[in-house]
Amino acid sequence: MHIAILGRQPAISIAELERVYGDVSWFSEISALVNADYIDITRLGGSQKAGTVVLQVPGRDWRTASMKIVQHYSGAWAHKEGKITLGISAYGFNEGPRDIQKTGLVLKSKLKSTGTSLRLIPNQESVLSTATSHHNKLGLSDNKVELIVVKGQSGIIIAESTGAQNITALAARDQGRPKRDAFVGMLPPKLAQIMINLAGPLTADPDAELKQPRILDPFCGTGVILQEAGLMRYAVYGTDLVEKMIDFSRTNLKWIQEKDNLDLNVTLQVGDAMTTTWDMPIDAVIAEGYLGQPFSAPPSNSKLVEVRGNTNHILSEFLKNLANQIKPGTPVVLAVPAWKDIDGRFTHLPLITKVDELGYEYIQMRNVRPDQLLYFRPDQIVAREILVLVKK
Numbered sequence: 001m002h003i004a005i006l007g008r009q010p011a012i013s014i015a016e017l018e019r020v021y022g023d024v025s026w027f028s029e030i031s032a033l034v035n036a037d038y039i040d041i042t043r044l045g046g047s048q049k050a051g052t053v054v055l056q057v058p059g060r061d062w063r064t065a066s067m068k069i070v071q072h073y074s075g076a077w078a079h080k081e082g083k084i085t086l087g088i089s090a091y092g093f094n095e096g097p098r099d100i101q102k103t104g105l106v107l108k109s110k111l112k113s114t115g116t117s118l119r120l121i122p123n124q125e126s127v128l129s130t131a132t133s134h135h136n137k138l139g140l141s142d143n144k145v146e147l148i149v150v151k152g153q154s155g156i157i158i159a160e161s162t163g164a165q166n167i168t169a170l171a172a173r174d175q176g177r178p179k180r181d182a183f184v185g186m187l188p189p190k191l192a193q194i195m196i197n198l199a200g201p202l203t204a205d206p207d208a209e210l211k212q213p214r215i216l217d218p219f220c221g222t223g224v225i226l227q228e229a230g231l232m233r234y235a236v237y238g239t240d241l242v243e244k245m246i247d248f249s250r251t252n253l254k255w256i257q258e259k260d261n262l263d264l265n266v267t268l269q270v271g272d273a274m275t276t277t278w279d280m281p282i283d284a285v286i287a288e289g290y291l292g293q294p295f296s297a298p299p300s301n302s303k304l305v306e307v308r309g310n311t312n313h314i315l316s317e318f319l320k321n322l323a324n325q326i327k328p329g330t331p332v333v334l335a336v337p338a339w340k341d342i343d344g345r346f347t348h349l350p351l352i353t354k355v356d357e358l359g360y361e362y363i364q365m366r367n368v369r370p371d372q373l374l375y376f377r378p379d380q381i382v383a384r385e386i387l388v389l390v391k392k
């Protein structure tokens with residue numbers, strides 16, 4: 001059994017895990033239990049850390065967790081050769097970093113008497129940042145350990161990390177791209193990974209010559225989804241209304257291939273998503289659709305009616321056009337806009353309640369409802385509502 005520490009928007013993160021690993025359930029508000037052999041954190045946009053569950057302990061206070069840690073590891077690591085590097089992250093407890101640190105110090109002194117040497121990573125906070133975990137390579141070898149200790153409704157879990165999200169690599173993939181365009185709004189690579197994973201495990205069309213599953217992004221812009229899908233070893237197909245965007249995607253994909261020494265299967269074409277005929281095979285469609293103009297303050301009512309009508313028209317026509325071309329069962333993960341007003345309420349696109357008429361149905365998930373998949377930062381007016389659909 002594994003535990004995943006979920007990202008800033010836990011409902012979206014657990015949806016991603018459920019679509020990739022199937023047997024997933026909430027453990028606490030910020031963590032999920034995953035019944036799988038292994039969690040590949042590098043492929044997940046929504047999880048910060050993952051770990052193998054070592055102990056499940058009844059109780060809800062740090063003292064109980066602390067005693068168990070010292071008892072278990074003073075035995076397990078007694079007389080161990082080589083130095084152990086240890087970090088401890090405590091999620092959901094009231095104790096501060098000093099108390100967490102104290103547990104490590106008690107363990108260190110117990111181990112010293114058996115001849116085991118331990119380097120304890122100092123806690124500035126109750127949890128180690130993903131950057132600290134990653135930088136110290138915690139979880140990536142036998143003697144570099146991060147204990148992930150989580151308080152949930154049903155008790156406490158003590159897990160050994162198997163890796164943390166590499167935020168440095170994600171930032172480099174975002175900021176290092178030669179062609180960026182603030183106006184079309186660049187999707188964070190993390191969210192692109194999440195959206196690709198929400199399509200679920202993909203297989204190549206058995207009737208096609210191409211032996212790799214192929215992902216279409218019909219609003220490809222600067223190509224973030226294509227880039228992340230390529231890194232996940234999918235063949236990628238991007239179309240966009242604007243020729244400049246196709247050039248940007250081409251340049252960015254060339255950059256990532258040279259940087260990571262990859263040979264991707266890429267197709268790029270100019271096309272209006274409302275009318276284009278795409279080449280087959282298409283095994284999944286993942287896109288951040290047209291979101292309308294960016295806003296730095298809530299738009300006036302008349303402006304909102306205009307932009308909502310416009311985006312709803314383009315995205316509905318696109319979905320209709322697509323439904324006539326892809327095979328039943330093809331997953332379609334589409335980010336559409338929703339606008340936040342001054343009271344923090346969202347105005348949604350009319351089409352989100354009409355996907356049935358357009359030829360799709362929502363993929364049902366056990367842990368979240370479709371309306372929980374709303375991705376936004378507190379300072380943003382235009383949120384991205386993620387529709388996880390399947391062609392009927």
Ligand SMILES: C[S@@+](CC[C@H](N)C(=O)[O-])C[C@H]1O[C@@H](n2cnc3c(N)ncnc32)[C@H](O)[C@@H]1O
Nearest residue numbers: 184219220221222223224240241272273288290
């Ligand atoms: C929100 S951006 C997508 C950004 C993209 N995810 C990226 O990584 O840069 C929307 C894109 O849709 C394109 N677009 C707008 N209307 C379109 C249409 N009718 N058909 C195809 N593309 C369209 C725009 O040119 C823009 O590049």
